Amino acid sequence: MYFVATVPGTCVMVARTRGSRAWCAAVAARRSLLFTASIIVRYGAGAMFAVWQPGSTKGLGTVNDPGTLCWTELATPDVAGAKSFYSDVLGWQTDDQPMGEFTYTVVRPAGGDASSGQGGIMPLSPEMAAAGATTRWQPYFEVADCDAAAAAVTANGGTVVVPASDVPGVGRFAVALDPDGAQFAVITSVPA
Numbered sequence: 001m002y003f004v005a006t007v008p009g010t011c012v013m014v015a016r017t018r019g020s021r022a023w024c025a026a027v028a029a030r031r032s033l034l035f036t037a038s039i040i041v042r043y044g045a046g047a048m049f050a051v052w053q054p055g056s057t058k059g060l061g062t063v064n065d066p067g068t069l070c071w072t073e074l075a076t077p078d079v080a081g082a083k084s085f086y087s088d089v090l091g092w093q094t095d096d097q098p099m100g101e102f103t104y105t106v107v108r109p110a111g112g113d114a115s116s117g118q119g120g121i122m123p124l125s126p127e128m129a130a131a132g133a134t135t136r137w138q139p140y141f142e143v144a145d146c147d148a149a150a151a152a153v154t155a156n157g158g159t160v161v162v163p164a165s166d167v168p169g170v171g172r173f174a175v176a177l178d179p180d181g182a183q184f185a186v187i188t189s190v191p192a
Contacts, residue, residue: 070187071140072119075133079105082121094121138175139184146172146188153178153186 076082083105086092091110095117096103105121108114124133143149146164153160153176161183162175173187 066142066144068142069139070142070189073138073140073185074119074121074136075124075128075138076121076135077124077129079103079121079123086121136183140173140187141184143186143188146174146186149186150174150176 074082083094086107087094092107093110093112095106095108095114097106098104102123102125106117107119107121108116109118112118124135150160150164153174157179159177160174161177162173162185164172164174166172169190171187171189173185175183175185177183
């Protein structure tokens with residue numbers, strides 16, 4: 001998962017964040033190529049992400065359309081710690097939303113309004129961990145038809161690990177593994 005930020009500033013903030021087990025590695029200056037610099041950071045129990053400082057390629061030109069990235073989601077046993085870490089390091093703002101048995105945290109960039117949510121943080125329950133789930137970032141891709149996309153995953157050698165399900169007010173989603181085991185989700189969002 002890549003997030004756009006200034007690399008030197010983010011390394012400083014990661015180093016200053018107390019109580020985290022975060023680290024910066026692989027600073028790579030490539031001014032003439034796709035990016036100015038990039039770092040890889042590990043948060044807490046293992047969720048890895050990268051910070052990318054754009055160069056000549058600015059990043060995602062399209063999001064939220066069918067076939068494109070529309071959401072990123074962190075599952076972690078320490079939601080409070082994650083909220084503090086990402087707020088301190090990337091300047092994110094958070095908004096807690098009750099979701100029945102748990103609270104879902106929507107994240108948005110600094111200065112963003114309620115409509116600028118770019119992802120979320122959810123608790124990784126002991127039951128999820130016992131079933132093999134780990135602390136991780138998961139991308140969501142918007143699709144026109146969640147059930148058809150889940151069928152296409154299976155038809156093309158992938159595995160659906162969470163069948164198509166409805167989340168009231170959000171949309172219909174499924175979680176899958178590609179043939180190499182990379183996890184992702186597809187979602188047909190409820191129209192805004």
